[in-house]
Amino acid sequence: MLAALLLISARSLLAQANAPATGANDSAPGSISGSVADTTGAAIAQARVRLKQHNGAFLETGSISDGRFFFPRVVAGSFEITVSASGFATQTVSGSVSSGQVAEVPEIKLAVGTAMTDIRVSETQEEVAEEQIQEQEKQRIIGVIPNFYVTYIPNAAPLVPRQKFKLAWKTLVDPSAFVITGVIAGVEQASNSFGGYGQGAQGYAKRYGAAYADFVSGTMFTGAIFPSLFKQDPRYFYKGTGSVRQRVDYALANAVICKGDNGHWQANYSSILGNLAAGGISNLYYPAQDRNGAALTFENTAIGIAASAAANIIQEFVIPRLTPHKPKLPTDSSTGKP
Numbered sequence: 001m002l003a004a005l006l007l008i009s010a011r012s013l014l015a016q017a018n019a020p021a022t023g024a025n026d027s028a029p030g031s032i033s034g035s036v037a038d039t040t041g042a043a044i045a046q047a048r049v050r051l052k053q054h055n056g057a058f059l060e061t062g063s064i065s066d067g068r069f070f071f072p073r074v075v076a077g078s079f080e081i082t083v084s085a086s087g088f089a090t091q092t093v094s095g096s097v098s099s100g101q102v103a104e105v106p107e108i109k110l111a112v113g114t115a116m117t118d119i120r121v122s123e124t125q126e127e128v129a130e131e132q133i134q135e136q137e138k139q140r141i142i143g144v145i146p147n148f149y150v151t152y153i154p155n156a157a158p159l160v161p162r163q164k165f166k167l168a169w170k171t172l173v174d175p176s177a178f179v180i181t182g183v184i185a186g187v188e189q190a191s192n193s194f195g196g197y198g199q200g201a202q203g204y205a206k207r208y209g210a211a212y213a214d215f216v217s218g219t220m221f222t223g224a225i226f227p228s229l230f231k232q233d234p235r236y237f238y239k240g241t242g243s244v245r246q247r248v249d250y251a252l253a254n255a256v257i258c259k260g261d262n263g264h265w266q267a268n269y270s271s272i273l274g275n276l277a278a279g280g281i282s283n284l285y286y287p288a289q290d291r292n293g294a295a296l297t298f299e300n301t302a303i304g305i306a307a308s309a310a311a312n313i314i315q316e317f318v319i320p321r322l323t324p325h326k327p328k329l330p331t332d333s334s335t336g337k338p
Helices: 002-018 126-134 161-172 176-192 200-230 244-253 268-283 294-318
Strands: 032-040 048-053 058-062 068-074 076-085 091-097 101-103 109-111 257-259 266-268
Touching: 032 048, 032 076, 032 091, 048 068, 058 068, 076 109, 091 101, 091 109, 109 126, 126 161, 161 200, 200 268, 244 294, 266 268, 268 294
Parallel strands: 032 101, 032 109
Antiparallel strands: 032 068, 048 058, 048 076, 076 091, 257 266
């Protein structure tokens, strides 16, 4: 939403100019070890051990021949471990690990499963993503403006197309979107941007409709349609570590690259083509004197990319301080700051 609003504002400023005469976490990672056995004390090898960290991220490993398991580099704080093995009932234990601590979990004993035992062996990747999205949708700048398109979980589960469209829809129908669009239309009215719309109530309505249409097309094309087609993640993955220069370079680069659903970084075709598509559609409703065909389309695409870069820098350095509900941020060990 932030990039879309910056894009709309930038377009408005450009039209006016051309008119005729981003809580710090200073904890180092800890680690967790333990063992799995049956009720007689015999070690269970190849048990599935799944760790849920307090920030919502998941890790998974298996027990070795003596039943032991180990998780290195665990985020300090509370955790929950779920252990399952063929023929045994699933067991869940919880605890906490301190910064730099090697926490030893008491031996986890699995009871033999029965025919009546309902065992959920695992969550699907889609289910994990759904849990993370539910937390993501609580992220609001100053508790009001949606900040759904950023994740503070470095290895967040990829979204399926249905989830991408759901996220876009929630952004578009959020009450704050209509309020902000109204403010933008008012500023355009006062500065007589897109003068072909005229003034008065009719002129304001046209500006409001155009601003919201920009928002809808930009969000749908770059946040749902093209990410689904190209199997790319439309979210900004917060970095939070490294020098200021490294974080700035990362934020700028993310205007033209993104993480694919396969977890690999790649050219952000979704954003580039999405901005092209949104820019082309804008030619249908802007006043005739503010249209210049392909030139306007590529101009709006460049503005969209620049707006994304600016929004990413704000996401990296400003927005986390203004977002009350979010997971704990990754910490830069050299500075102790997010």
